[in-house]
Amino acid sequence: MSVKHALLALLEKPRYGYELRAEFEQRTGASWPLNVGQVYTTLSRLERDGLVEAGGTDAEGRSLYQLTEAGQAEVKGWFDTPVERTQPQRDELAIKLAVAVAVPSVDVGKVVQQQRNATMQALQGYRRQARSGAGDDLPGGLVLDRLVFAAEAEIRWLDHCESRLRRAAASSTAPEPVQPEGESR
């Protein structure tokens, strides 16, 4: 993923640097902060590569950037290509759990629960953000949803880990009483 392509895409109409940053943050729901310096560095790199060009100033004298033809081709190419499913990166959580299972002195259940609690709190945070109006516009909402889904997936994965751990524990030690329970569903 690149900020470069996102900025390029937003330059469908000529914008100056600060405006570009505000637009980006608004669209992504402020969940992805950029500093202005980063924006100008990127713009100058894009200008160097011939993808954008400075095109005059606005009424207040700020210099506007606009796409070159090569830039337009680059944007089109970006949208036309699916985002590559990268290899599971160095996922700290996965590694932590894998190690925890191997080390007898660690209470894996506790690790799972702590992580789940933390993720749930993050999820609640996203939810609060959404309710406070951060996700009300469509682009922002979509980005926020992405975070919610990711957190949700993580919790589900943690739930899954827990039940596998329990099953493993049950088959290695004395079988725990199964609990069909009064619940009908």
Next chain:
Amino acid sequence: MSEPVLRLTDVSRVHGTGAAEVHALRGVSLAAYAGELVAIMGPSGSGKSSLLTIAGGLDSPTSGSVEVAGQDLDEAGISGRAKLRRTSVGYVFQDFNLIPALTAAENVALPLELDGAGRRAAQKAARAALDEVGLDGFADRFPDEMSGGQRQRIAIARAIVGDRRLILADEPTGALDTETGEDILRLIRARCDAGAAGVLVTHEPRYASWADRVIYVRDGLVVDEAGETPDAALAEEVEA
């Protein structure tokens, strides 16, 4: 701080006896305060639904006590618990449990009518509740003629009609798609924000995250809790 709307103290529930004995709940304590939504999470068979049926007075604990709106359910007796369900507690089920022979408005008016309210007054309140859940104009339809999301809205309207202080929702989104489920949670959340206490049983983190607190239940025990009690939340809000 104020008294909780719902308080379970050391509640146990055992089904069956002898070899067939099953412990659904083993000494659970929890409280829900006005204005907060509490989610109860756990895998199936963890006892979360038992917790809710006991909180709603549909089932009685083997030991421990349940208080709703300051009233002890055991002392209230069968008719007292029924009265509480008519007046103070709204229950939302996974499969809606609407009465197919009654119209949307009549279903919503049911608790009021059962409580002896006049038909006209009950209908008026029911229509107001239907408006609140966005079903104005559907009052005279029968549940069969409506979609799952609409039916669950009727059920929620039925749970909030009148001045309910406690809403108990048992997997209210179970039969619905994600978007419709979100809408349902928004309605429950809004009710809690308006001052009711809510308890939501779910196994989906997405919906649990609507709650102020998430309580994890495993094998009939509360194992952990995420989120702050109302006091802390209030303090934070004041600071912010």
Next chain:
Amino acid sequence: MSGRLAGWRLALRLGQREARRAKWRSLLVILMIALPVAGVTTVAVTYQTYDLDTAEGLDRRIGTEAAAIVDVQSGGAVRQGIDPDNASEWIDDPEGDLLDAAGVRSIIGDRPMLSMTDRTFDVRTDKGVSWVRGLQTDLSDPLAAGLARLTDGRLPKGDDEVVVNSALALRGPGIGEELLIPRGETDEVLEVVGIVESTTVRDDPFVAGPALPTDYPDEGSTWLVGGGPVTWPDIVDLNAEGAFVLSRSVVQHPSAEALANDKDIRPPSSAPQASELVIVVLIVVMVVLEVVLLAGPAFAVAARRQARDLALIAASGGTARQSRRVLLGMAIVIGAVAAVIGAVLGVVLAKLLQPLAQRQVSDWFGPFEVPWLQVLLVAVIGFAAAICAAVVPAWIASRQNVVGVLAGRRSESLPSRRSPVIGLLLIVTGIASAAFGSQNAFNGIPIALGVLLCVAGLLFILPALVSLAARLSAGLPLAIRFATRDADRHRTRTVPAAGAIAVTVVGVVTLGIAFTSDEAQNQASYLQSFRIGDGVVHQRHSDWGDTDPDQLATRWQNVAAQVEKAIPGSTATPTTGASIVEENRYLGVETDDGEEVPLDTALGEFGDLIVADPDGSLPPSASRALSEREVAVAEETLRSSGAVVFTSDADLVSTKSVHLIVREFSEESEEDRDVVTVDVPASYIEISDRVAPAHAVVTPAVVEKLGVEPQIRGLYVEDADISAEAQTDLDEALAAGQFSTTMQVERGYEQPDATLIAWLLLVTLGAVLMIGGALTATHLALNDARPDLATLSAVGARTRTRRAVAAAYALVVAVLGAVPGALVGFVPGIAISYPITTEGWPQRTDVDPHYLEIPWGIIGIVVVGLPLLIALIVAVTTRSRLPMVARVE
């Protein structure tokens, strides 16, 4: 699925499983079909056993040994069928010499013969005097074997010995006692030596002996004939001489000729009466429809239970027919089981009930006999009813919305718009047919047809009515609204149940109107003989020997004393009347202008003329029939030596004189001749539809002038209002008196017990069916509504709400059935009242040609009372606790 059988095999297997899985529901259906089958079978078997045909009754009539019985009835030729009791004809004038024993022997050869004669006469009992049936024959003769069974003592040896049956022995003369037969002043005495049971007489008192008394000279003679078979040609020869024959060999092995003759003479069985036909049709239709309609809802529930299976069958490529078969398969299994159980149960029940049934009738039952064909027919009808009951639910199930069922929706389709129209058309046709039949066309068959059409129409309209009720229920209390709407949602269950109730109500209302209208007519057309509560006493036999007036007066005074003693508070007055007794003479009552005074009603009990006391007071037999004013006028007239004349012509009331004429009709001249004419002043009293005490009340002087002998003709008893039992006792006592009299009390119109009992039975049956139908429907409905009741509980319904809902279910079904049923019942009810109440004889101007009386009370009970009662029963018997578990569906 290969072939037809494979389809049915699957259907039957699924049906059997479902029937077993829902044990209680299946049992309910089996009972609903088996019980009527058993009931009808029991009745059929009992009747067949009770009913004797000639072959079965042969031993009873001719014993076990005789070859035939020969009964000489006529001096001329006769004709007969196989059994002369069933088919006989007199051909020639019966005047002539009767065949004697020698004559019989001359025709059929020299055979052993035993004379046998039936008699009736009086014997003394413990309470007084009673009629007995007598058999005069020598029971010890071998030919008499099998006519009577000796249970105690021995058979008579001499002419002064008799045997009696136990019924008579219980009422008086037992073994070793004397049997007293009143003969005028003295009693004839016979000795009872044994107890027998006659093969033909069971409850009535019975006496048998070689010499029994008789009041009448023997006319004809009857013999038991022994020897070889009496053949059909023998019978023909005996017929030619005026003798009827019942021959064992001809009965058992009738020749073709005998059969032809029998068919020729036997009178055609009479066509049933209009009203009877309608009632029979009504009852049969009621019972069959009842079975179909009551079993229907159970199948409808089964159909819904199986809806998912059926939908799956459809989803995996099954045809509608295959879906239908699954339910029909269940109906076949259940129907067959129920029909067999019902038939077996019925036969067993009939066997067990035989002693009980025997006690209810006075004839001996025949050998236990099962009419297999009828039983089979009844069983087949039961089986067919089960199939019929399943057809509609099966049809609906096979056409269900597959997607809807699999998605868990359980709504029913809207009722067809066409069916209420068809229903209305059927009802209109039914009304027209009934109206046509009410004019007595085609023996009332159109009325029966009208009943069928109206009931069918009603069943077509009911679904629309149920929907309408659901729509109208919006403003009603929750429980009723809930029940009505639910009834509408489950029309396949509701309509048959309500229909069953409606059919019952149609029957009850129709029969109710018929019954009360008939009774109204009987009541209105009843003619009382004298004032209600009064009585009269007459002599028991016309002949008392001597007629000395003083002795007669003394006798009557004694009887009067006896009556007054027996009935406290009564007054018995000897009443003198005068009748012309000479042959060919009669009394004429005419006005001045020679017109006969019209008197259309029946005459009283004391003769043509009642003779007033010499002091001019009116005897009670007349005064009790008149108003005070009329009595005053009458006594005024009598004191001035006039006559009080009764007439049915109101115009004559102002007439002031009368001609009383003794006329004689001369056979030679064929003309009337006035013998004596007496003109007296008179007052006329219009008697309208009352019974006239006599033609006129006259003074002794007038009677004397007419030359008619006045005589005490009986007692008029004022205030003789006693119970029927007391009257029977008094009557027996009066009969036993040396001076044998009999008493009659006017009680006004009395409903015949049998009609009343039949009517009450029908109403009870109707009520039981109604209650049963409503309870079944309610039970099924509540079973279905379990999830909804759980929901009610979850939103805080009180514990009694379940009772309220259950009661509302019952009420809704009962009312939906009863109200339209009652309305439709008016149609055949009113129609049938015409043929029932128009038969009146003699024609009377004061009686309406048609009576219509609606039994509002009964209808009210059926339409309002029973539904409330049913609701109450349901409310009381329903567990009030709501199910607490959330729905599991």
